[in-house]
Amino acid sequence: MAGSEPVLTELRLRVNGVEHELTIDTRTSLLDLLREHLDLTGPKKGCDHGQCGACTILIDGRRANACLALAVAHADAEITTVEGLAGAGENGDDLHPLQQAFIEHDAFQCGYCTPGQLCSAAGMLAEFERGWPSAVTPVNGGHIELTPAEIRERMSGNLCRCGAYMNIVPAIAEAAE
Amino acid sequence: MRPFRYERAVDAGEAIALISKEPEAKFLGGGTNLVDLMRLGVDAPGTLIDVTRLAGHDRIEETAGGGLRIGAAVTNSDLAADPRVRERYPVLSEAILHGASGQLRNLATVGGNLLQRTRCAYFQDVTKSCNKRSPGSGCPAREGDNHNLAILGHSPHCVATNPSDMAVALAALDATVHVRGPFGERTIPIPGFHRLPGDEPQRDTVLDPNELITMVELAPRARATRQRYRKVRERRSFAFALVSIAAVVEFENETATDVCIALGGVAHVPWRATTAEDALRGGELTEDALKRAAKAELAQAEPLRDNGYKVELARNLITRTLLELAEPEA
Numbered sequence: 441m442a443g444s445e446p447v448l449t450e451l452r453l454r455v456n457g458v459e460h461e462l463t464i465d466t467r468t469s470l471l472d473l474l475r476e477h478l479d480l481t482g483p484k485k486g487c488d489h490g491q492c493g494a495c496t497i498l499i500d501g502r503r504a505n506a507c508l509a510l511a512v513a514h515a516d517a518e519i520t521t522v523e524g525l526a527g528a529g530e531n532g533d534d535l536h537p538l539q540q541a542f543i544e545h546d547a548f549q550c551g552y553c554t555p556g557q558l559c560s561a562a563g564m565l566a567e568f569e570r571g572w573p574s575a576v577t578p579v580n581g582g583h584i585e586l587t588p589a590e591i592r593e594r595m596s597g598n599l600c601r602c603g604a605y606m607n608i609v610p611a612i613a614e615a616a617e
Numbered sequence: 618m619r620p621f622r623y624e625r626a627v628d629a630g631e632a633i634a635l636i637s638k639e640p641e642a643k644f645l646g647g648g649t650n651l652v653d654l655m656r657l658g659v660d661a662p663g664t665l666i667d668v669t670r671l672a673g674h675d676r677i678e679e680t681a682g683g684g685l686r687i688g689a690a691v692t693n694s695d696l697a698a699d700p701r702v703r704e705r706y707p708v709l710s711e712a713i714l715h716g717a718s719g720q721l722r723n724l725a726t727v728g729g730n731l732l733q734r735t736r737c738a739y740f741q742d743v744t745k746s747c748n749k750r751s752p753g754s755g756c757p758a759r760e761g762d763n764h765n766l767a768i769l770g771h772s773p774h775c776v777a778t779n780p781s782d783m784a785v786a787l788a789a790l791d792a793t794v795h796v797r798g799p800f801g802e803r804t805i806p807i808p809g810f811h812r813l814p815g816d817e818p819q820r821d822t823v824l825d826p827n828e829l830i831t832m833v834e835l836a837p838r839a840r841a842t843r844q845r846y847r848k849v850r851e852r853r854s855f856a857f858a859l860v861s862i863a864a865v866v867e868f869e870n871e872t873a874t875d876v877c878i879a880l881g882g883v884a885h886v887p888w889r890a891t892t893a894e895d896a897l898r899g900g901e902l903t904e905d906a907l908k909r910a911a912k913a914e915l916a917q918a919e920p921l922r923d924n925g926y927k928v929e930l931a932r933n934l935i936t937r938t939l940l941e942l943a944e945p946e947a
Binding site (some may be wrong): 567 | 618619620621622623625645647649653656665667669694697703710711714715717718719720721723727794826853854855873946
């Protein structure tokens with residue numbers, strides 16, 4: 441049984457293509473590991489309760505809230521943060537199409553939620569490609585179209601307190617094309 | 618947060634052996650609720666036993682008669698997107714997709730969803746009394762901010778609601794939970810898996826200590842079944858239900874030969890509306906019949922000071938949802 445002393449554990453993670461071996465407290469969230477241990481401050485600590493989406497990253501290609509994911513439970517995972525989105529293209533210096541579209545559509549104001557919006561949108565578009573439905577997808581409707589209503593529903597886990605949704609939705613729609 | 622040891626079990630047997638020798642251990646699924654509760658100080662296990670990678674628990678398999686067996690570690694996302702679920706149990710896919718967010722559903726598991734705790738604000742705030750968190754300490758929610766708490770089946774000890782969307786659909790589908798514990802395996806039907814608060818609100822379910830959910834089984838459904846999930850909430854997406862409904866109806870021409878209705882957001886359990894079901898089974902689902910059945914069901918409601926609106930909401934949801942199922946082209 442654990443007492444009041446921290447319990448340390450070793451784990452290996454691949455983050456944005458780079459292998460890391462770390463010794464961490466079992467209580468460490470993936471978010472704290474990325475920000476405090478690896479200095480990857482793209483993922484933001486907004487609410488730390490899974491309610492705002494500012495910490496969204498990709499775990500083995502799937503979007504997830506890094507604040508609620510215990511790092512120790514994701515040992516050996518492949519993690520992508522906003523810092524690794526750009527490098528995913530053919531030319532490592534090019535922005536990811538989502539990043540480019542966010543700039544062109546002025547899809548942010550303060551920018552705090554943007555890294556989470558970008559990672560979430562990347563994960564969401566992959567889900568859409570796999571044919572995953574959403575709550576607004578007609579049941580037994582066959583082909584699914586990525587309408588603004590679909591984008592809003594699928595991105596509802598990412599809050600923007602500046603209210604840049606008006607531009608986020610068309611930015612994602614353009615990047616999806 | 619209290620320090621804890623972490624163990625990753627490889628199969629159900631190991632998971633149960635591990636938890637049986639640790640008095641303060643908990644199973645860990647996706648962690649979307651438990652990790653949050655640990656951070657809030659509501660829960661403080663000494664050991665976490667990760668059950669997300671147990672052998673075979675990540676699969677959805679066919680049963681002999683055309684039903685499905687869903688492993689407890691299947692994520693909410695994978696379950697909602699499964700083509701067999703979408704075709705045969707669309708109400709389950711709909712319900713899951715009406716809960717949480719895309720990134721939470723990617724982490725959350727089926728077993729964890731069934732065991733998620735209430736979102737009653739008093740339960741989640743360790744500076745407040747709560748009989749569920751700290752038995753015997755009292756329930757300030759009863760006279761406090763109760764606008765989103767229970768209207769049915771509550772007790773003087775607890776007015777919390779079950780927050781799950783998935784469980785509402787599973788209740789309407791008469792799903793079965795398979796569990797395994799130190800003394801063997803058993804199956805528990807939903808409804809019947811979650812329990813009313815009574816004088817033991819600390820117990821959300823009928824699970825015994827150290828029992829592990831291994832899978833959820835869905836019985837085969839007749840082809841002519843119509844199903845729907847509807848949810849009313851304070852914003853259009855990513856919010857818990859004020860009231861939700863899962864309806865599963867079998868028709869023979871105009872006659873509803875079987876009617877299953879479960880309500881979410883109204884009780885400590887997914888509430889099977891058996892009074893309304895009995896009134897409707899074998900008849901035509903006309904607006905008048907539906908209104909009468911919904912009224913009869915909600916006659917047993919005991920609204921609190923600020924949640925009386927849920928009674929009318931629940932009545933209207935029953936009427937409108939089943940009317941839509943009766944007239945699918947309308």
